Amino acid sequence: MAERQINPKLKTALDLGPVVLFFLGYIALRDREFVIGGTAYSGFVLITAAFVPILALSTLALWRLTGSVSKMQIVTLVLVVVFGGLTVWLNDERFFKMKPTLIYLIFGGLLGIGLLRGQSWLKLVMDGMIPLDSEGWMILTRRLCFFFLALAVLNEIIWRSMSTDAWVTFKTFGLTLAIFAFFMTQSRLFRDHGTSDPDEG
Structure with a gap:
């Protein structure tokens, strides 16, 4: 199926938005520590936890709007889910x-x-x-x-x-x-x- 064309600015926002949000979130929370369920998490780990679903939603939106996503985007999303999940789970x-x-x-x-x-x-x-x-x-x-x-x-x-x-x-x-x-x-x-x-x- 041919890729549907969308506004270039919207496509750029979906491609780069999650990374920019990760950066801004890290800058805001980098010096803070959060205790959840008796475990202390750094701002980096919490931002990582937020980045995973944001990237997933961005990729899903791109797929719904254009009808396709590249193989590179799929591999990247899978690795983000795996390594982001390990970061949060192991707090590392x-x-x-x-x-x-x-x-x-x-x-x-x-x-x-x-x-x-x-x-x-x-x-x-x-x-x-x-x-x-x-x-x-x-x-x-x-x-x-x-x-x-x-x-x-x-x-x-x-x-x-x-x-x-x-x-x-x-x-x-x-x-x-x-x-x-x-x-x-x-x-x-x-x-x-x-x-x-x-x-x-």
């Missing part, structure tokens, strides 16, 4: 901090497996949204594979060696800007290997 913020590492390892690993088979699984995931020829898809897939693996390493370095404030800022803004910058630097690839038909190649 490390699980949620490890989540981006696992997400990028999975994405990078899957792209790598496809490359070893001589295939661009990125093309399948993106459903022809980018008009590239076959060589272009393979080049972009290789670059994105290494990029995801680099992000996984960077996330591990930051959450293990820096403060929670630094990690939250990195997760909210650093990762988003890094992905945006990556695709901006691919303009020459899109120019040299672009096609008039997204389904070509």
Whole structure:
């Protein structure tokens, strides 16, 4: 079924809104501690508990409005539920901090497996949204594979060696800007290997 078009501002709000709300909630509650059922929880853990249903509702709304969600969004939601749930259940913020590492390892690993088979699984995931020829898809897939693996390493370095404030800022803004910058630097690839038909190649 073809994806239904919605207002770009609404789509952006549904895509980025949960992450922005997580950041704002953390800033508001980061220095507070809450006792629930005799157990003390940090503001980070409570915000994580709120983030899980917010992301789920945002993804559901996106699906209802457009008729589809990407495979990446589904994988991300599943991992958020699992690692967010572990964070709250075990009252240990490390699980949620490890989540981006696992997400990028999975994405990078899957792209790598496809490359070893001589295939661009990125093309399948993106459903022809980018008009590239076959060589272009393979080049972009290789670059994105290494990029995801680099992000996984960077996330591990930051959450293990820096403060929670630094990690939250990195997760909210650093990762988003890094992905945006990556695709901006691919303009020459899109120019040299672009096609008039997204389904070509």
